[in-house]
Amino acid sequence: MSACMWFAEDRRGGPFILSALEDAKKTLDKAYMYSRVESLSRAQKSSACPADFLRLLRQPARDTRSAVRAADYMDYTLRLIQQRAHHLHKHSVNATDLLTPDELNTIARETGCSARVQPISCRFIPEVNKYRTATSICNNLRNPRFGASNTPFTRWLPADYEDGISQPRGWDKRRRYNGFLLPLVRQVSNMILARSNVDSDRRYTHLLPIFGQWVDHDLTFTPTSPSLRSFSSGVDCDESCEQAHPCFPIPIPSQDPRFGLNSKSCLPFLRSAPACVTGNRGIPFGAKNVRQQINSLTAFLDAGQVYGSESMLARELRNLTHDQGLLRINQRFTDRGRELLPFSTLKLNLCPNPLNSCSSSRLEEVPSFIAGDARVDENIGLTALHTLFLRDHNRLARALSQLNPHWSSDTLYQEARKIMGGYHQVLIFRDYLKTIVGPKYFSFYLAKYPGYNDKVDPSIANVFATAAFRFGHLTVQPFMFRLDENYREHPEFPSVPLHKALFTPWRVVFEGGIDPLIRGLVGRPAKLHTQDHMMVEALRDRLFQFRIRVAQDLGALNMQRGRDHGIPGYNAWRRLCGLSQPRNLPELTRVLRNFPLARRLLQLYGTPHNIDVWLGGLAEPLVPGGRVGPLFACLITAQFHKIRQGDRLWWENEGVFTSRQRASLASVSLARIICDNTGIMDVPPDPFLYRPQGLEHASCSTIPAFDLSPWIDTHKSHTGLNKTKTKKSKIE
Template identity: 50%
Template structure:
């Protein structure tokens, strides 16, 4: 059923399910036993373990690569931005009972002397737009819309409760119109065209978080990392990240489909078939026994053809990066290749989102004001996604979705073999990619066709309000009503409170509201439903505002989006512009990143637009992939400079730049580690000065050897230094670091496992 499908793409992993089970026990128990000691409840339900902060490492790897689950990004607050933590709040929630009951739970409950309208009535009277009655955006391609959802899936996944029955009565939530947590069904008004077929639409409350204290109200859970880190490619838990890798490859690759390919290019691997769960991704009538749902880092990967195309594209891009890095650095281990490719791909997503996507959404002026140039990492900034952003603000693009999925041939013409599809026929249809031409026709359609233009009378197409999941059978859902009900479930305050948060004027009359929305008709409709501007649900109020110059969102959404994306940037210890994350040469290359280039490198497309987010009016305006304004990412900036040195004698490399003395541990220990970190305090002397090691209290050479000082190092002479006995090789302590006047804090050593002997040892400067 459509309700089952909604559960399918909100499917939580084992780690999230453990948290949710504990949180549901706690939430329900708190309702029943208000006076019981909270510490006892936390322990008895399992929530105390879920809230315990992790122990953060401080070694080289933890400084170089972010964790899969996002924990320890901030060392003082290790759970900030981590997966399976609560959304943050910019305003306190307004639950009906002050603790957990959603707004609008009691249909007669008054807010500012008015009851809240049924969300389905708001969808019908404000949002509903016939598929044929839309205007097209002359400036933006539909790929911009797709990118917004793609990044949303990097930031936000709100699992719904896994419980299917009401806690108090045991009734199945899919077959009841009674409100009993977790059932929060959507009413169908008597005037609704659907009223003859159904009296309500199933809706399950979002899963709670264990984070009840000290807040004492219900919070919802973000099952994935808050950071823009390409988690939809790699996953947000260790087991999932491991399951997505090709462990038999020496190149650090992600796993791909072994049964089918796209003219030699990879498809995403299939999910293992689960007999207890029906497969929603295949055609309704098929003889195939293959499980066509794809297995990638986000459970929503199969939601529709555009999302499947982007998942496939970036699976290929990771593997392309990893293989190129191997050619540059054949001594790198599979783990290093995987982590470096993952690190680059995460940075690519940050550049494309902040520098290419957000200016078009916010408008150039608002973009510069809300997101001024990056200065530095701010450890006191919480990068966690806010509840209002996840539940309302970043759902703005739902009203820019086109009702048709266009598929085009290599000449960017309508394809006779793979014709255009109504949007609802592309949902959970990953089988179409394999059987109907791969991802190239879909990408051409996204590049050439424009986004839908939002106007006060053209909000959300009927494909989304009347036909959501219709192709899979059962009564379809309504995305607009789901958005509004979700906001009430999460206790989001009304429209006026958010205007006040952003220092914007608050409307009190229909005239003032009409002035803000630029439409007297829309203002009248909203007040007819809500009675007062204060009660308007955040999402519908925010999307109703006319866009700022050059952008596609109004003042309130600009404020909320800017606030969130600035926190995501400044509170991320691994932000790509931070000097400690990439070298200057690497940052210069990353600035040249182009989504068109990524498409060229990983598909059969030979012609693309210079700006894939801009609407290209004619297919003839596409340029060849060899165009100089679509540069390739030059990975030579990631090549290691290999330096050989003898662990006993040290090594001087050129002029006044040499190896200072730093003790880093036993050779045996070092060979089993990927890298070592040396602090500035470990460097005994600046790079352009020398120290006489032989004059120290404990000379570094063996007892029978003579120590001879050399510029930047020392030499041990004598018979004990020529050949080291095999039994002594694993106990040698060596002194090595790389230092230059330009990089006085160079810290990374990478040992080359390809060298069979322990002498000489290979180190690399990063």
């Protein structure tokens, strides 16, 4: 008999385990429902701000919500068992010590966690060797979950939690690390990141940070807890400064330059949702007893931000009323005859006060856009890229239909999607990454394709998602630029302060479409990240502040997220990358080549070992020809090396495309994509390289078109069913 049998049956006569499971489900279902209604209500209010919309859109949806719910069910069930056991035994006990493996497996099955790790058969997935699944399940045939959506981030170093399991770094304000207390992240932001001047990058355009955000939204999305309130105490994470899972508020230091002494003493922060088979809930599966976080996107460069990383969403985004393999478009508005993104069915009005905030000429409500990634409306530059690639998919599908009139709707969709994925892989490796990590790191790690290796796990590392690939936050300008046909300030629709360009899809609908925005991205410089001029005020002090409510601090959020995820400190990652590990002020000064900065960091952290890795990586001087320091250059190249080598359907892998198709993909031009899908007539040949005032721009008429002739199919028998029969077929 197990120790669990020592417990008395509950008053209804049911087994103890089932009683705890039932109570956990009721508590969580109520919290989830309340929070969803509360979030929706806040976002629908006329006084709502961008933070309200972001909070709602960042909540888990579809299969991600199921994954998070299963994890929370199991975690809370075990917590209840542990609490009740403690009440009976009058001393601390671990719930998993009270239960047999069979009992733990029963809980796992009833909560839904078992389904998250059960074996997957790839034999019944149609055309698994030809097209990606939406979720990237079965990209790796031996390990089908490698790189798939809604699986845990991987760890390159063991997690560093205060309790060794799940408690964030800095949760206990009295705990010392290497002999020193961790500083408040807002205090670090005030002392290190706050700089009023903005240096412009003489080499790269503002497309660089926005395209970096575009790439990030293809690879990483960490859902937060679905509940805005603590499960145990009911504390409202938005209103209270009490720490109670999932509330992990950011304290505001005394005499804060923005908040002063009499304002709210914290910024709200929700912990990231746990993965199902980690922490206490991982024990039945043999998983390490450490909390991990979920990546709701696939780990592959597959243009998932265009198509979605879940089957249901991918299907929602398709136009199934026609047989051309198209994506859905907006049915109410166009951009001077060109396509716009479709609106979400979520009843949100992102133009709450048109007369004052939106457009004086149009009084219509504007819902949020919908795309393959929920963050499509985060800023209008990002929305412009979403719109550009939506149009390019439909352009490709129509062109393929002309070349292959016998192809079914599914074949047209999948082939256009496959080409789009190849586009992205070429553009990111050839044009984008070299500018970030510099030619030395690129040549050593990324220049030559090593071939596919099914032993390589391409899953996104927690440190990459939480720290290294957030370097771009320091290259964003305080404006979203809008330029006219001559690449000068647009006379009718001038550039918009960044904090007024967040969650404003109406600016795209009513204020000139995407052409002025695309010109602004390729015709104005990025902000230059320097040690003296780090983060612009719009991100550090005015994030998501449009009309009311307390604005967030992106720098503080990034550091708090790293602590939430148990990311080890700066020197641990320097050691992993084979770099020196400074121990004191002279050594840190040599690494940073900046004595005042090194001194301020040690005044805050006491020792270099404690520095939050996001901040430490950003504090380093840039590598030659790149836009990050040595640590982030190491981590970023390592991640993209794994992404490429662990992708069975990578564009260069033999058999994925024909040799002629690979040659065509290798010549893809982002400038040509812009020309094909906008009214812009001249662009920089390399849109990432800054050319002031439109100098050295190329006319669209001189930029070679993408060659689709290698996709002409003369083998009709290979296309499956005819169009009439496949009109309603599914993609997976």
